[in-house]
Amino acid sequence: MVSLTFYGGVNEIGGNKILLEDKKTRVFFDFGLSFMKGQKFYTGFLMTRGVAGAKDDLELGLIPRIKGLYSKEMLKFTDLKYEEPKFDAIFISHPHMDHCAHLQYIDENIPIHCGECTLRIIESLKPGEKEQEALGLHPYKTFRTGDKIKVGDIVVEPWHVDHSTPGAYGFIIHTSSGAIVYTGDLRMHGTAPEMTREFIEKAKESEPKVLITEGTRVGRKEDKSYSEKQVGRLSSRITSKTKNLVVTTFYGRDIDRIRNFYNVAKENDRKFVVSLKTAHLLNKLKDDPKLNVPDPLNDENIKIYVPRKKSGCYDEKDYYIWERPYLANSVDCNFVRENASKILLNLDLYSFTQLIDIRPKGGEFIHSMSEPFTEGGMDQIEQDVMMNWLKLFELKFHQIHASGHGSIKNLKDIIKVIRPKVVIPVHTENAKMFKKFKVKVKLVKEGKMYKI
Numbered sequence: 001m002v003s004l005t006f007y008g009g010v011n012e013i014g015g016n017k018i019l020l021e022d023k024k025t026r027v028f029f030d031f032g033l034s035f036m037k038g039q040k041f042y043t044g045f046l047m048t049r050g051v052a053g054a055k056d057d058l059e060l061g062l063i064p065r066i067k068g069l070y071s072k073e074m075l076k077f078t079d080l081k082y083e084e085p086k087f088d089a090i091f092i093s094h095p096h097m098d099h100c101a102h103l104q105y106i107d108e109n110i111p112i113h114c115g116e117c118t119l120r121i122i123e124s125l126k127p128g129e130k131e132q133e134a135l136g137l138h139p140y141k142t143f144r145t146g147d148k149i150k151v152g153d154i155v156v157e158p159w160h161v162d163h164s165t166p167g168a169y170g171f172i173i174h175t176s177s178g179a180i181v182y183t184g185d186l187r188m189h190g191t192a193p194e195m196t197r198e199f200i201e202k203a204k205e206s207e208p209k210v211l212i213t214e215g216t217r218v219g220r221k222e223d224k225s226y227s228e229k230q231v232g233r234l235s236s237r238i239t240s241k242t243k244n245l246v247v248t249t250f251y252g253r254d255i256d257r258i259r260n261f262y263n264v265a266k267e268n269d270r271k272f273v274v275s276l277k278t279a280h281l282l283n284k285l286k287d288d289p290k291l292n293v294p295d296p297l298n299d300e301n302i303k304i305y306v307p308r309k310k311s312g313c314y315d316e317k318d319y320y321i322w323e324r325p326y327l328a329n330s331v332d333c334n335f336v337r338e339n340a341s342k343i344l345l346n347l348d349l350y351s352f353t354q355l356i357d358i359r360p361k362g363g364e365f366i367h368s369m370s371e372p373f374t375e376g377g378m379d380q381i382e383q384d385v386m387m388n389w390l391k392l393f394e395l396k397f398h399q400i401h402a403s404g405h406g407s408i409k410n411l412k413d414i415i416k417v418i419r420p421k422v423v424i425p426v427h428t429e430n431a432k433m434f435k436k437f438k439v440k441v442k443l444v445k446e447g448k449m450y451k452i
Helices: 055-059 097-105 116-123 193-205 228-240 255-267 276-285 324-329 333-338 354-358 378-392 408-418 431-437
Strands: 002-008 017-022 025-031 089-091 112-115 140-143 149-151 154-160 169-175 178-182 210-214 245-249 271-274 302-305 343-346 363-367 395-399 422-426 449-451
Touching (some): 025 097, 025 154, 112 116, 112 154, 116 140, 154 193, 169 193, 193 408, 210 408, 228 245, 228 255, 228 363, 255 271, 255 276, 255 343, 271 276, 302 324, 333 354, 378 395, 408 431, 422 431
Parallel strands (some): 089 112, 112 140, 210 422, 245 343, 245 363, 271 343, 363 395
Antiparallel strands (some): 002 017, 017 025, 149 154, 154 169, 169 178
16 A cells, blocks of 8 residues: 655645655655744744754644654653654755755654755755754765665655755655655746756656645745846846945855856956855855856855954954855955945845945845735734835845746646646645646645555
């Protein structure tokens, strides 16, 4: 018997935790953080206590109560008794937190399969001496497109897809009851749509019984979403028309977006100034020829912004050991202020206090992220705070973003090509809308087992 149980990603965007069982083989596909459930209990600095292991998230129902899954250390303060691992592997589709964050709780004897680039990004999450333990100390096994990985009674084929992070994969899973396809997160309007097309063709060839598909944008009212090329073109146009500072914010591990704004800066004879963490990420990925990312230490078009530390100066000993190599190519607030017409500065919302030191005199602000703001919610408060900062420093707001997810038309076309016998929508708040695609749709409930 082959079965699927969905412990996350049901009627929500993200939090995917999909258990596939075939005879005695038990494998999870993704094990991510649920933003929607987490927002019920956590906000700002009110968050899970790291010292409590899995206790907080188990008590709040943010991770499933499953025996033989979590490590002894993480269960130390809980009422869930530790048992030897009862699962054969976990496959991670890509390194976004809603797909991999809860790996931190998993028993260290359960193998984690992921793309080579995904592992590098996971290691960069906590720069420093314990990078291998960013999401727990696991036996990671990396794969590339087209590999065939046998785990017990199933064989998993990972195929690359285009998404808003490198190292994103969909999976073709060969079981005793036929093929099951899982899309992970994908799109058709990024920098490499051909990767998604390859996955679709391979999925079609497998003649799947089940297609588990993301549906992030199905039924959602959205602001205009551009292609990645349009983001670059429009941002370059804005940058070319000002002699003031240009500031941009985007998801910090979106390599396409980093590369895009690097090119915008270069086209307009500006230095692309990035944070220490972004520089560290680029340094981790620079040797991958497929990514074509700039070298943060040796590229003349990149500078690294360093904030003042506890001494009030820029003394090397004030910085973490991992930060120190980047000081050789760094700039400070004075450099940015004095060279504003030659700078494109990447600054996230939580670093806006740096604007007090930089003191820009007008300029442009390109917000290159989605806008999930809701009236009266914490997101609306954050938006108001951001706008207050922009008003204070006379930075003009521009919304220019390319979604990491396929449009409703893309998903409809993908399903039409793959032709599965059954479609199971996950990673969506509007699963019922898939019934309009004129395919057989199975709407699932969290925690319930479904036989294939």
